[in-house]
Amino acid sequence: MGASFENILVIKLRYIGDVLLTTPLLRVLRKQYPQAKITVLVNPGTEAVLENNPCVDRVAVLPRGNVLQQVPFLRFIRSCRFDCVIDLSDGDRSAFLTAISGAPMKVGLNHEGRWRGKVYSWALAGRYGTMPMVDYHSQVLIPLGLSPRPYAPELHVSPEEDQAADQILERHGLNNSKWIMLHPAARYWFKAWPPDRFAALGDALVKEGFQVVIVGSENERSTADFVTRAAQLKLISFVGQTSIRQLAALMKKCSLFVGNDAGPMHMAAAVDCPVLALFGPTDPVVWGPWGEKCQIIYKGLDCRECFHPGCSRGEMSCMNLIGGEEVLVAAKRILEKNAHFL
Template structure:
């Protein structure tokens, strides 16, 4: 059921958090565009996330917010807000819960500003939405449309759109690696947070087990993951294809589209895989699925030790284990992950 709002011609959606958070905001963008088909949807995000939204069919314009450099500070924020004000937006949707995001849409003079009650700048919103717990982040973000629309519980997955150049780059690489006609399993060993990373030697052992079963293995990640990926390659007994640092974030998503399955830490690649409908086996350590950031695919799986009393130790994880044990990842064995992979492949084969 759709409610009847006042005319809305231009919408700004603000998400300046991590890449994974931007992927999880795509369904909100898609639904806003569907709900207001005559409106222009603009997205404000950080530079690293621009590739995910600049090609999206529902996005008219991307505003690049460099919060760490040129847009840092009150004066820079004010200047940026004045640019936004000139656009005469009718509605702002703000899933990001920082004071800066709320302040930006307020300074821009956007008459309808919708955000969560957990936001540090909730007093700057015209519509304050209760922050729901116990649901996925995608479903949580969709609640920002409550003043205009009632969600019926339908699963709305993110979409990423690719250019011809993306297609050419990935296809060329696949041919170079002799993978153009082979299904492969992708592994994403990286994370911004060190405690979220499963042990490199276990990724290497998992790769060996998969290769022994006839699956080519490809490591993916950004430039910051390249050294970690090289270490895993050196620990493995069989050759692994290392794609870490080879592609843009959008090309990495396209590469994942060619994969049979992804094994990932709780990090951005698992959300990219969901966006291209590639099955995910996710390894969770310091964080827990109950936070709402688990892989959203209908048949995706999470491997974790559910018995540890120290979990979760934080919503993002840490650079060092607070207890010095890293037990949450130590307790996740190669056999546990391998079993989840084999069960998923078998189940997917039966559904085909």
């Protein structure tokens, strides 16, 4: 039996997919501490994936700006009087916020063995990059006397968001159609399958009798527009037309999601949408989507040499090794397997 806590702060200052991968840990904490107030601190733009999550009482968003501009927020963190802080960010900024909190129990990840380890009551070196991120996060439960549970990432869509998604589909004439969602962008270009292959895949799926929808944020419009222009047949673009929450609601209603290793891939898996994920420089063992309806195409090329700041292998890159025909075959196989969901 672990220690008892009443006011817990969980810090994850990363991206949308990273925040979603913390939700299994939040489920464990809620089960263990049903009366505790659980606050999650995240970066701006990622908070939406935690809305309506029954394991979270409050989502705090770290303001943008330098330390001086963030002084009021730092005072807020201090005033909350957390009795336990769990830092899942594995970074210096989150370690500083952990120290500011003044919590008597501070647990964090420190795989690099940096100075921040001295901030925590327990600093876990872990085996970063060798296990699924959900399991990597769960190491912080050990000092609390808790055991990991086999929970999957969660994303909770409200009835109002479901209704908004239905209205979007109706406007585009998709409410009674079989349709597939493609997300051709990625945070880093070398994690993205070539956009001309997404266009060809879209054409092939339209020929199979599906409507094809391209999704992405406004920042990803150039990639999405290239795909729609390169396609020979009509592809529908939802780029910049939905909020994160509306996109999640739409994912619940589509026949298949095909995309790169990025936040939308994890969102689709979290709402139980069939997923075909295309991986290159990142390891799907660590970053892959969770769920029985998820399939991954990955060539296993060791990209550690050139992952940062960019790819240097050119046409021999890990994403270019993924052929269009094999993606189409895999997509059709998933669609046939999940035909009773269509």
